[in-house]
Amino acid sequence: METLLCETLSIDKTTWTPVKFGEVVFEPKESTKDPITDGIEHVVGLEHIESEDIHLRNSATIEEATTFTKSFSKGDVLFGRRRAYLKKAAQAFFSGICSGDITVFRAKENLLPELLPFVVQNEKFFDYAIKHSAGGLSPRVKFKDLANYEFLLPPKDQQAKLAELLWAMDEVVERENVILDKNINLRKSQLKETYFTIPIKHRSEKVILEKLIKLSSGKTRPKDLRDKPIDNYVYPVYGGNGIIGYSKDYLIEYDTIVLGRVGEYCGVVHDTSGKIWVSDNALYVKEYLGSFDKYYLSRFLEYIDLNKQQNKSSHPLITQSKVCSNSIPMLSKELMRKQNLKLKGIEELILNLKSKISSSKALQKSLINQVF
Template sequence: MKLADIAAYVTDRISSSEISLFEYVTTDSLLQNKRGRDIAQNLPPVPCSLTKYHKGDVLVSNIRPYLKKVWLADTDGGCSNDVLVFRAMEDHSHNFLYAVLLNDSFFEYAMQGAKGSKMPRGDKDQIMRYEIPTFSLSEENVGKLVVDIMAKINLNRQINDNLEAMAKQLYDYWFVQFDFPNEEGKPYKASGGAMVWNEKLKREIPQEWSNCKLKEFINLFDSKRVPLSSKDRGERQGVYPYYGATGIMDYVNDYIFDGDYILLAEDGSTSDAKGLPIVQYIWGKNWVNNHAHIILPKNERYMMFTYQMLRSIPAKQIETGSIQKKISQENLCGYKMVLPNSDLLEKYENVVSPLWEKRKRCIEEINSLTKQRDELLPLLMNGQASVNYHLSAC
């Protein structure tokens, strides 16, 4: 059985002027590694024709298939022409179609026929010849199981988004707006708390606060970094995440660090769309290459404050280079930061740390479910695994 036997490309059209931003999907708004989609940045400035998709269609980015961008539509809308829209044929399950297109083997197959070197695009005719193994399980049972796993993964991601937003909101409220609780439990600055001019920071700060250079607040462990080439990593495949400037690049068979650390991108992609540094919070056994600074606060009780503070630094204040951006140790360590009093730092950590532990558990569960999904899919497809009645009735 081939993909063309269960699905067809959608060719219906709709004008961008007829949809909302929430309903607009581009290759950029589809997320890598099967993570669904995010809201697009903006609608086309001039009304244009888009592919019209419906709830239940499966959208796949046709640019650089190896990025594994796929989304099961939960609404109607329109998408750019570099997004392929698949619709399950009558008597076939859209959930099953989604399960088929989630397989790593599908993206590997699409790359085999892709054309172009810098921006490879899948061949639409070749894609429809993708072979689906014949198996005895019902399409709906397979599809429902996969969709249920994805629903739990997405729920955990939503929980984490909320937990991170809460930690960030409290940081901004206390350490940016200076409305931390005063002795009466009221917002400090809004209630008339004393503010003084700090000459080194060139701004007003709460009376009992101070300032310092970042090097006085953090320790760097950059000297322990070890880069591995793609060839080296290929020969050392394992279970330990190998981190680069923006995230996990691979998994290797050994580790350098063990514990909680903060990474800040050193070069390449050093800042996000908001002009803030790319900062990662990592834990457990891992390996880090030489494109990310490795940071701990000198007082390790202040991990959450340090993470949020680093994420709030305007990147242009510590970056160098116009085309190839870099954040050097010297610029990073020389950044002048506001230094709150220790009591407030302790209070922030006491509030936020439990939220962060919950976030870490959610991420670990996401990783476990993702691994199970990717290992289970091919087994279901080739008949080596089945769905028992508990799961099929779920």
């Protein structure tokens, strides 16, 4: 991919034509009053489009209640016109209906449909969309404003070559994602083997967690908080969803396990090291009652999915007593060591794959931005 990127630095654009977006793309005004009769199977809302992902991977079924009537066809690009800063624009590989907060783009004859998603999925286009959005808490941008966005359009024969190159790069990223998914599923299977299959096979003893650990709630996060480490702001601040910033102060100074305790992050597990602050949206292991393998405990807390154990009130949360009421299987030290090594090996591979995918996406984005 590095070779491909270098080749793009010498692209000759002297024959490319300055055009406005509306000259090569239009917004189809198609709709349906009876989606079931019309055979519609896919319903797409903004939540189904992932930020900075060129593929439309998700949709709801028509059986689910919906008031959407706007139609789109296979090959169209669905652009999230509400909160354009979320950078949601994906090409559909199926037909369906979508939210009114989505603008449907369709290529005209002078633009190859295969190239359209790359024209849209670039920083210049998103910056333009953000700049021309109107509204307060939920800004939206209209197609008539996007139609004035200007860029250079290559001749049709070059469009085909560029589309082939860009989709080839995308295929590399997709292959890497497939391998990543396989290893993520392998890790899930390994967790099940460690905490379910093996304990049953060996009839392992179970110990209630309240005999092994003491939990504590975090404290309201410091007033002084920064997004990134800078000067004295070096201590990570953990919330339910992980690191939410950095502060001058720390709450604890030892390696521990942090658990999200409120809302959608109930039960999310984070391994920490060194001095940190834990917000009041999280719990943490304050004390280990005797010698115990922290890694084995951390993966067990992940495996039992504490999110399913939250209370069912309007303000869902997980309590210390609920967490500590779970019982953990006690494997022999040797068996525990072997299972830990297997899990760590898979996790290291997953981290390497994520790093590789991140690099591939950065190269892909750089190329798209250079071309358009």
